[in-house]
Amino acid sequence: MTPLFARSPRRARTALASGLLALVCAAPLQAGERPFLRGDVTVSGDVLTLGDLVADAPPAASRTALFRAPALGQTGTIQASRIVSAAEQLGIGAVESSGRAQVTVTRAARHVGSNEIEAVLRKRLAAQFGFDAASTGIVFDGQSPALIVAPDVTGEVAVADLVVDRRSRRIQATVWIGPSPTERRAQLRVGGSLVELVEVAIAGRAYARGDEIRDVAVERRAKDLVPQDAIYDGAALEGRVARRPLAAGTLLRPADLVRPELVTRGDVVTVIYTAPGVSLTMRAKTSDSGALGDTVGVVNPQSKKALQAVVVGPGRVSVSAAPTARLAAVKSAP
Numbered sequence: 001m002t003p004l005f006a007r008s009p010r011r012a013r014t015a016l017a018s019g020l021l022a023l024v025c026a027a028p029l030q031a032g033e034r035p036f037l038r039g040d041v042t043v044s045g046d047v048l049t050l051g052d053l054v055a056d057a058p059p060a061a062s063r064t065a066l067f068r069a070p071a072l073g074q075t076g077t078i079q080a081s082r083i084v085s086a087a088e089q090l091g092i093g094a095v096e097s098s099g100r101a102q103v104t105v106t107r108a109a110r111h112v113g114s115n116e117i118e119a120v121l122r123k124r125l126a127a128q129f130g131f132d133a134a135s136t137g138i139v140f141d142g143q144s145p146a147l148i149v150a151p152d153v154t155g156e157v158a159v160a161d162l163v164v165d166r167r168s169r170r171i172q173a174t175v176w177i178g179p180s181p182t183e184r185r186a187q188l189r190v191g192g193s194l195v196e197l198v199e200v201a202i203a204g205r206a207y208a209r210g211d212e213i214r215d216v217a218v219e220r221r222a223k224d225l226v227p228q229d230a231i232y233d234g235a236a237l238e239g240r241v242a243r244r245p246l247a248a249g250t251l252l253r254p255a256d257l258v259r260p261e262l263v264t265r266g267d268v269v270t271v272i273y274t275a276p277g278v279s280l281t282m283r284a285k286t287s288d289s290g291a292l293g294d295t296v297g298v299v300n301p302q303s304k305k306a307l308q309a310v311v312v313g314p315g316r317v318s319v320s321a322a323p324t325a326r327l328a329a330v331k332s333a334p
Contacts, residue, residue: 035087036096037080040104043069044151053083053103054095061090073109073148077102108151114144117175117190120157125171129164131194137222138171140192149177149185169194195222201231203250207242213257221251229253239292259291262314271298271309272318284309286317 035057043052046069051062066086070076080100087095118138126133147157155177162173171194176187197220204215216237231237231252240257250256263269263286273280288296290311298309298317309317 034094034096035092037083037098037100037103039100040106042106042108044108045069046107048105050087050090050092052105053078054087054092057087057092061087061092064090070105070107072107072150073111075104075106077104110149110151110153112147112149112157112177114140114146117145117147117157120159120175121162121171121173121190124159124162124173125164125194128162129166134220135197137195137197137220138192139195139222140190145175145188145190147175147177147186147188153177153185155179164194195224197221198223198226198230199232200226201233201237201252203246203248203252206248207246209242209244210260211242212260213237213240213242213252216252226251227253229255231257259294261289261291262311263290263296263317265289267315269298269315269317271307272312272316274318274320284317 035054038053038055041052047065048067048069049062050057050064050066053066054062067078079102080097083103084095084097087093118140121138122131122133122136125131125136158176158178158181160174160176160181162171164171170191172189172191174187174189176184178184178186199218200221201216202219203213204217207213231254237252237257239259241260243256243258246252246256265286265288267286268283269286271282271284273282282300284298284300284307286296286298287306288294290296292311292313294311295308296311296317297306298319299306307319309319312318
């Protein structure tokens with residue numbers, strides 16, 4: 001059997017083997033039946049049969065092995081004309097192609113990525129060497145490791161030959177999947193460095209300038225790669241708005257956030273004056289912008305007298321009597 005697809009991590013090149021494993025005599029077609037070319041297909045085995053590529057072919061011919069399937073997890077293409085020609089050689093006759101120029105074939109696979117591999121290694125580091133799995137991460141050498149096996153291969157990722165150098169914080173191990181240590185379906189030797197992880201807040205979605213920060217996610221990242229002013233506590237984000245546009249996944253820092261301004265410079269606001277036994281309101285114009293709790297300047301438009309007031313709400317500021325004034329009021333009270 002001649003390989004149909006190049007075993008490459010990228011999309012296999014379009015090719016078709018000229019040889020067939022065997023030729024069988026097709027059973028006579030029933031009236032009204034006509035085999036037709038399938039669309040893009042996914043297969044689980046390592047051999048492509050006629051039935052994988054042509055629908056409604058006679059059962060005897062459908063089971064005929066024609067070509068090798070792509071490698072696990074890979075995809076390849078076959079020219080439709082080649083498939084039609086192969087079917088004719090099996091005595092099936094004309095195959096309806098519906099104008100398709102090629103058929104895409106994907107080999108099904110179970111893909112175990114670096115996140116799952118890292119989680120298993122961290123668990124093993126905690127059990128065998130006493131590391132804190134929650135605060136210990138692994139930066140792998142080179143490309144992110146991955147294990148690729150057939151879809152029917154069950155079982156969790158296992159670790160063998162784990163070696164840790166505490167001084168250099170380097171690790172090496174073998175990770176594998178299979179029914180048992182003696183029947184491994186795939187295995188990989190991995191190496192990397194241990195890093196300390198910290199929790200950081202990131203934008204859960206994109207924000208425009210002035211949007212209130214509501215959707216926040218927490219991720220663990222290597223401490224050495226996180227700015228010192230990164231926001232670890234999500235509670236510190238309550239009531240904040242974006243100072244600038246933020247993309248989804250942006251690590252949040254204090255410089256990116258501000259409290260929403262409740263008064264703006266030049267606004268006409270309500271000034272609430274309070275003193276022992278006295279509460280007055282008046283209208284004034286602000287000379288500053290401020291958020292809740294900020295001190296801003298206000299000017300009485302009639303007397304032109306300037307005061308310092310505290311923002312207590314949207315369009316509202318408060319002015320309290322000075323301590324000396326309050327003390328005089330108390331002493332003069334009957």
